[in-house]
Amino acid sequence: MTPELTYLVYAVILLVVHALVQATFSDLSKGLGWALGPQDEQRDQNVVAARIQRSLRNYIETFPGFVAIALVLAVSGRGNETSALGAAIWFWSRVVYIPAYAIGIPLIRSIVWFAALAGLVMMIFTALSGAPA
Numbered sequence: 001m002t003p004e005l006t007y008l009v010y011a012v013i014l015l016v017v018h019a020l021v022q023a024t025f026s027d028l029s030k031g032l033g034w035a036l037g038p039q040d041e042q043r044d045q046n047v048v049a050a051r052i053q054r055s056l057r058n059y060i061e062t063f064p065g066f067v068a069i070a071l072v073l074a075v076s077g078r079g080n081e082t083s084a085l086g087a088a089i090w091f092w093s094r095v096v097y098i099p100a101y102a103i104g105i106p107l108i109r110s111i112v113w114f115a116a117l118a119g120l121v122m123m124i125f126t127a128l129s130g131a132p133a
Contacts, residue, residue, distance in 0.1 A: 003088070015063060021052060025049040029049040069124055082122055089122065097113060
């Protein structure tokens with residue numbers, strides 16, 4: 001399996017873990033009774049739970065792009081050290097993004113977001129460059 005596809009598997013695992021963390025924080029902040037009930041009424045969640053929810057939404061917005069480019073690299077055979085590094089940067093930046101956002105560190109959160117974007121760009125440039133590696 002290529003490094004990009006390996007990170008794709010890790011990214012799916014991160015998606016599941018992220019969704020579970022978000023649901024846990026949200027349910028705990030809204031109350032266990034509400035979480036176990038029909039959830040008919042709307043309840044606000046605490047600040048940390050809301051941040052984790054927004055970080056999950058951001059992950060879901062960028063995840064399809066990572067999936068697409070990882071698959072393009074695998075199918076085309078154009079993956080190389082640069083695209084593998086890009087996949088690693090994207091993945092580990094997304095891991096760091098969750099606590100950085102939850103804790104509310106504005107500058108670090110933004111830097112980590114741009115690092116993830118840089119990882120995707122590295123993968124895109126590799127996919128668009130010349131012949132297969």
